[in-house]
Amino acid sequence: MKIATFNINGIKARAEALPNWLDSAQPDVVLLQEIKSVDEAFPRDLFEERGYNVETHGQKGFNGVAILSKLPLEDVSRGLPGDESDEQARWIEATVVGKQALRVCGLYLPNGNPVELAEDGSPVPGGKYDYKLRWMERLRTRAAELLAAEEPALMAGDYNIIPQAEDAKRPEAWREDALFRPESRAAFRRILNLGFTEAFRARVQGPGHYSFWDYQAGAWNRNDGIRIDHFLLTPQAADLMRDCGIDKEVRGRHKPSDHVPVWVELDI
DNA sequence: ATGACCTGGCGTCCAGGA
Numbered sequence: 001m002k003i004a005t006f007n008i009n010g011i012k013a014r015a016e017a018l019p020n021w022l023d024s025a026q027p028d029v030v031l032l033q034e035i036k037s038v039d040e041a042f043p044r045d046l047f048e049e050r051g052y053n054v055e056t057h058g059q060k061g062f063n064g065v066a067i068l069s070k071l072p073l074e075d076v077s078r079g080l081p082g083d084e085s086d087e088q089a090r091w092i093e094a095t096v097v098g099k100q101a102l103r104v105c106g107l108y109l110p111n112g113n114p115v116e117l118a119e120d121g122s123p124v125p126g127g128k129y130d131y132k133l134r135w136m137e138r139l140r141t142r143a144a145e146l147l148a149a150e151e152p153a154l155m156a157g158d159y160n161i162i163p164q165a166e167d168a169k170r171p172e173a174w175r176e177d178a179l180f181r182p183e184s185r186a187a188f189r190r191i192l193n194l195g196f197t198e199a200f201r202a203r204v205q206g207p208g209h210y211s212f213w214d215y216q217a218g219a220w221n222r223n224d225g226i227r228i229d230h231f232l233l234t235p236q237a238a239d240l241m242r243d244c245g246i247d248k249e250v251r252g253r254h255k256p257s258d259h260v261p262v263w264v265e266l267d268i
Numbered sequence: 269a270t271g272a273c274c275t276g277g278c279g280t281c282c283a284g285g286a
Contacts, residue, residue, distance in 0.1 A: 009285085010275050034285090036276060061276055062284065111286060160286075179286065214286065215273035226286080258274075258286080 001071075001096075001266050002026065003104065004247075005156040005229055007033040007212075007259035011042060011064075017255055019046055025247060027263060028070045029096055031106030033158045035064035042066065059089035065106045065157070072097040080107070082138035090135070100268050102237070103146065103153035109160045110135050112178030129178050132160070136187040143191050143232070152237040152268060155196075158259065159230045161188045163198070166207040167227035179228060197238035199231035199264045200246070211246055212259050220251055229262045240266040 004027040008014040011032075022030070030052075035042060039058040047054050052068040057078040067073060073094040080091035093105040112132030116124040123130035139155075146153045162180040165171035174180035192198060200209070210225025219225065233241060243265040250260045 013275060034275090111284085113286070174286095177286080212286075216286095217272050219273095228286085 001028045001098065001268050002263055003029040003266065004261045004263040005031045006261040007158040007229060007257060009034050009257040010036040014257060015043060017253060021250055021261065022050060029104060030068040031104065031156050032066040033108035035066050036062060037064055055092065055094055057089045057092040063089045063108055065089060065092045065108055067092055067094055067106055069096055080138050080142060082141055098268060100152065102268055103151065105155040107155060107157035109158060111160050112184065115176065115178050115181060132178060133183060133187055140191050144194055147195050147234055150236060152240060153234045154231055154237050156231040158228060160228055161185065162226050162228055163188060169224045195235060196232040199233055199241060199244040203244040209246060211262055213251055215258050229259055231262060231264050237266065240268050242267050
């Protein structure tokens with residue numbers, strides 16, 4: 001089973017590029033981020049006519065996540081638990097029903113910029129960086145529950161986290177950025193250290209592997225990228241992993257998103 | 269050498285992104 005994550009930066013703007021990629025890559029399951037659409041406006045037909053079941057968790061203008069699956073989806077849940085007042089659409093999960101069940105969670109982790117810190121170095125409450133770190137605390141809680149179930153499960157999406165210096169072409173440029181600051185990376189490691197496998201780094205070592213290139217300043221042409229889209233696998237899912245990769249060439253196609261798809265192949 | 273983008277929205281500029 002091939003499962004992909006893809007931050008599409010607006011479903012309307014990707015109404016051609018996304019189906020084209022689906023037709024060439026043939027993923028069984030796709031976790032989408034930044035659909036930037038309400039549920040009613042999501043063009044389900046584009047995907048249903050290709051044999052996908054569609055589940056969305058949309059929001060007007062910003063954010064928004066969705067799941068496409070050629071296999072049936074059950075027990076769909078929308079919104080990251082832990083804060084009833086959080087109205088941002090950044091989390092959706094469902095069980096993919098095949099020979100063996102697979103729980104998939106799609107996430108769009110807050111960017112966190114601008115970083116606002118108090119004099120003691122703590123994030124200013126109510127600020128965007130504070131929201132990011134608090135969201136990651138809630139993510140850790142949900143992650144621990146997934147591990148406790150001891151079943152094949154994964155959390156994939158746009159984490160807005162550059163895990164290590166080798167995951168950026170110019171790490172020094174990101175030193176003070178919410179994507180690379182020590183608190184952000186530590187929060188990511190705390191989740192990993194619960195017992196997840198970061199799929200890409202289990203397969204590929206070394207620098208030069210990115211999943212995002214800014215539209216500005218010719219970042220793509222200079223390969224000035226960062227790796228911020230990740231797959232975290234429970235041990236039961238990691239044991240099933242056959243391969244993992246990044247569809248880099250998608251960034252060079254017509255009217256691309258600024259992110260490219262990342263995928264895993266599971267023996268399930 | 270320098271500068272440089274894209275998306276959605278009660279829109280023709282703004283907010284948000286990374």
